[in-house]
Amino acid sequence: MPALDLRLPSVEIRDLRMAAAGAAAWLGGLGGLLAPRAALLAGVVAGLLALLVAGRPGLRRAIAAWLLVALAVGTSAVLRDMSVGGGPVATLAPMRSAVDARITITSDPREVSGQFSTSVVMRAVVTHLSAHGTSYAVHTPVLVIADETWSGTRLGSSLHLRGRLASADGHDVAAVFTPLSPPVRVEKPSVLWRGSGAVRASIRGAVSHRPMPERALVPALVDGDDTSMPDEVAEEFRTTGLTHLLAVSGTNLTLVVGFLLIVGRWCGVRGRWQYVLGALGIIGFILLARTEPSVVRAAAMGTVALIGMGSNGTGRGIRCLGVAVVGLLVWDPWLCTTVGFALSVLATSGILLLGPGWSRALANWMPMPVAQAIAVPTAAQLACTPIVAAISGQVSLVAVVANLLAAPLVAPATVLGLLGGLIGLVWMPAGRLCGWVACWCAWGIITVADRCARLSLPAIDWGTTVVPVALLTVLCVGLAVTLGPVFARRWSGFSCCVVMVLVVVVPLPSPGWPPRGWVMAVCDVGQGDAVVLNAGEGRGVLVDAGPDPALVDKCLARLDVEALPLIVLTHFHADHVDGLPGALAGRDSGEVLVSALPEPPQRYRSVLEATRGRVRVPALGEVRRVGQVTLQVVGPTPGVVFRGDPNNSSIVLVAEVHGIRILLTGDEEPEAQEAFVKAWPGLRIDVLKIPHHGSRHQDMRHLLSLDASVAIASLGADNDYGHPAPSTMDPLAESGAATFRTDRDGDVLVLRDGEGMKVRTRD
Template sequence: MPLLAAAAWLAGLAAQLLSPRPLTGVTVAVLVTAVLVVRRHGHGTTVAAVVLVAVAVGGGAAVRAEQTRTNAVADLAGERAVVTVTGTLVADPRPVEGRFADRVLTRLEVREVTGRGATTRLRTRVLVLGDQPWAEVRLGDTVRASGRLDTADGHDLAAVLVAGDPEVVAGAGPWWRGADAVRRSIREAVDHRPPAQAALVPALVTGDDQLLDTEVEEDFRTTGLTHLLAVSGTNLTLVVGFLLLLARWCGVRGRGTYVVGALGIVGLVLLARTEPSVLRAAVMGSVALLALGVHALQRGFRALGVAVVVLLLVQPGLATSPGFALSVLATAGILVLAPVWRDAMARWLPRWVAEAVAVPLAAQLACTPVVAALSGEVSLVAVAANLVVAPAVGPATVLGLGGGLVGLVSEPAGAVLGTGAGWCVGWIVAVADRGADLPTAAVDWGTGPVALVVLSAGCVLLALLLRRVLVGPTTAVPLALLLAVAVLVRPPTPGWPADDWVLAMCDVGQGDALALRSGPGEAVVVDAGPDPGPVDRCLDDLGVDRVPLVVLTHFHADHVDGLAGVLDGRAVGAVEATTVLDPAGGVADAAAAAAGAGLTVGAASYGGTRRVGDVTLQVLWPRPGTAATGEEGESANDASVVLLAEVGGVRVLLTGDLEPPGQAALARALPGLQVDVLKLPHHGSRYQDLPFLTSLGAQVVLVSAGEDNDYGHPAEEVLDPLSDAGASILRTDEDGDVLVRVTDDGLATRTRE
């Protein structure tokens, strides 16, 4: 079965990654190889099974991709046609933040499309991008809507539909309505708990993660706990295992337990939705249940092979899914490595302790190369974090589900169980928060082929050696202590920061965060980026533990959402911002973060010049009386605080996201302005007043932009004229953190990718 699983997986990969001609060549090569193997070694049945499974999965994937690429909806999408579609929602509507307005995303299985004067019946899926009324539609509802089609990426989508308001023509079936009632009851059972707990319980039980805060998600990612934010095989094992235990208490035996287990699996799938990730989790959880008891390795590994083959036959697209790879690898690691390591540690530790350590260690090691390929990081605290939270995961899952079910009958009783679930996930949130704050919770790792090959080889070598290391305390304990020291003590970065730095641009992704050195161990911080973690890390690396002033240029999330990271563990004197309180959500978030540190957000005073330590600051923009205009959030950029700073004899212009009208107004108000360093407005957007920017005579131009961002920042048509004018361009998406220095030879820079 593992051999058949490998054949199915490789065939699925080939069908989706190769074009038709190479795919045909690979197919012929496989068939020829199979014939040669049978003629020379026999094993005809095995070879025939391998070929059959490979052709079935590869052929199924190729046929589905062709059907999706060439149907009527895809053809109309190529023409960007306006159409009317009728179909069934196959995913819960999800609100997303747009650049100018919030939208709703969902998936629709189209059964009928009318466009270009023709009506066609078919069955294909589209991604729907709609307005707020789509948020009221429920999974399983049949709707009719009109909109414009556009082409889509991905093998499973025929098009993207930018849709008008939907008309519900048929409601969801009773099973979906029942599942919705339980999901709603779970949320209500914990809505009296703190926000992080109220968001995590539904995510843990049913995968309902819409209320999760980005900071919590980042902490879970850093500590290797992301699998708890979605339904996984572990969830299913816990829930179904609990149901089987109840069934045994009630006297159910024999085949009746299989019926209870099957009903539990079906019920959890309905609650968590029949998406590929949930089906994958259900199958992997079933494998874990089958692997219990005697002959666990043989039964489990055979069941894993069957699971992979069945899943790929049903959903060939899973072959290229990172989640599928992580599930298979984690399950295989637990089946193959965990028993060996458990038995080795059981010689000197209690067996339950040995198993508690071996299971997360095996799963994490097996998944490490794939996780590194996706995130560019290797977590050093993942095993310890999973070990520490493990006692709380089971009770949180069972109590959360119980709260939802009991809450259907009695809301107060459901709230009592919800309180217990909240206490349990409170511990998990605390572990993730503290673990992510450790100096070396995760290390950066490249995502290139060489880096991943080296990491994979290292994991294989470690898997082979760990049994010998874990067999006794004389080798295992020093290894654990060495890992603890590596996590708790931040390794020094030679030459960082330079002693002569005056300005730092922090790599915070798609956002801004800069520090002006105002004295030893202190800096004026301008903007905080989109997440607390990166700016906190950057300031730690700079040795900044005192911040006399924080200036938020405007209230967009990519400039203010990281404020908590600036305030965390530092003495902060004041927080100031633009006088234009737009958008309201960003204003509220900044005020809440400041209030958590006992501060309020004041206004940056126009025109005034002041000295903050070694930094001289003057606010050049916005002018008094500037007010928000247009839709919410639209006026925020052009109301950015613009600062002219001088530190160490270096003149710096910090521009926030100032738009061309504001830049032109500055040019008129300050003719002949000259600076040494320019922070390019709006992450290098193509919309700039280039004559003004090039006239500043900056020797260094700083650009803060996220790698592979969707906005096209920074634009080459902006960078080229500045470079031609003699400026040195440094950008966080390519250079990482950037320092501006004052040396005996003049202005200099240093980068750290």
């Protein structure tokens, strides 16, 4: 048997000096932004002590250099923070001053859908400001929030307009700017911005003839344009560890610039001209994907990855990584506080330090290309796992498998998408041919994400506090040390792969869930409603489907609900209907009852499409029986279908399951509640689904008169609406009702047992 090659990558001391400089820059930036005085004092003291302890002159020089790097980045951070937070814009923002301004748009406009309307958000720099009779020449970043008419605003445009300032939460913008007048264009974008915009539009045009969501994925792969990506697909990418494909990452640059270098070599470009071509490719990529900090960061990490592919790649790559970290933090100190920057650095470090050794270990019993395809995503994922878990509260188990399966399709989808855009500028039919092939590759990637997200255990929940994250970090370090020897031996490496596949494919039992005798489940689906009534024998009546297809699908799977003979959609807001495709996936379904008010129209159309038109508006007083469930439609009251007000037009139901009476209220508000009281006086129930996620807009006399023993609010954590309001929850609790909320309690189940009614939660 040949000797196993378990050598670690060749890393010399000089390779680590720039890495240490990068760490010093990071600490200096954090200190400068979070605690400048304390950080300065601590840094100087630590540097002096290190200089005293260091024996060799070379080490002393290195420590002095690291200290200077930290001071430089910290000073840059302080000055940048002062320039943003101390100028006229930041001073006028708390007073909500109306100003005349000249602004330059620095990001593409992005539409953000709210519950009632759509806003357009973009970044800009204020270059001239007039307020209260005084004019200022400034250069201050702001966040612009406008209406839908701004969706066609072009990056790089200089505009003159009147607007109102407001305080901003983030430290990287001085204020929020809300336009009060239509913009007057002062200067159109430069030739470079117009050119990059034309290429981006051409990329979208090259795939516009293909169906969703693949035509939305191709622009995301090429230049990070994910504005059209459906929410359910984005959630599947998050679950399977493929989110990096939806944003500008080092992978994008590596593929685009690597392809450009290959073409250059075919055309005879050699020697130093290869470096020139690569530099031009990097600049072009940044312009195409926009010069936002996240893009520049991704470009820097992608450049490091390209360097790491060469001879002595590990040593050169680590040195370049240190240089990239220092340079990026001097340019934008705020990067040191962003999660994306930390993930980029860790992923690149994992690939450089762990990837080569694991590839050689696996190559002892499999072809090297296959070994590298397994080792590289595994190394990157392992390095990022603690931070990802700290943010999401989950550890993905399918990320490596999903990235391995998707990897062969990413390169052709990206390169052909870019070619389609470039060729489309000259002749769109040829561009669409490239786009057609790119979309087929994108379809394969989406299929991988969908299938992996539907596995029995794609991810496990993990705590986000200090102790669980620290434990996970220790586990990851242990795996980094031990996986090399495990991978090197055929049977241990093969067994490791088999165990991982079995864990994510074979269903694991969930002892005690769902509990016997459950009659009603309020699913934790984020900021929305999804209620399931147990009709028996694996059947359920679903009332609303929440905002997220994946979340409602998982809740129904946890409840072992295999068929939905009846679905009720109380109204057509996104937080009640957007999850419908997930509820229908893989389940037999019957009739769908819907609100009489088909607004907003786009949500109504999506419901028609998902149900193939199987919808009906129920009559007031109508009674339906499905297995153990009896439903009666008790609202909205005739004459209380408010045009333009879907909330007050919600279907209201009284359900009875095994003798437990439940009132399901949709999002009805005081106007509809007042009419309800007059139509159904003296109604008493056992369980109340609190209207409108527990908002403060309630007729509390009505809610308290119901005499409910249990009251449940369905809502998402850290929502922007102030749900649930204390003015709603406190009176209910004081009346004797046991109150629950899905953002804290998770799934809430109401049970019937021999002793009466009980409630169980699954957080």
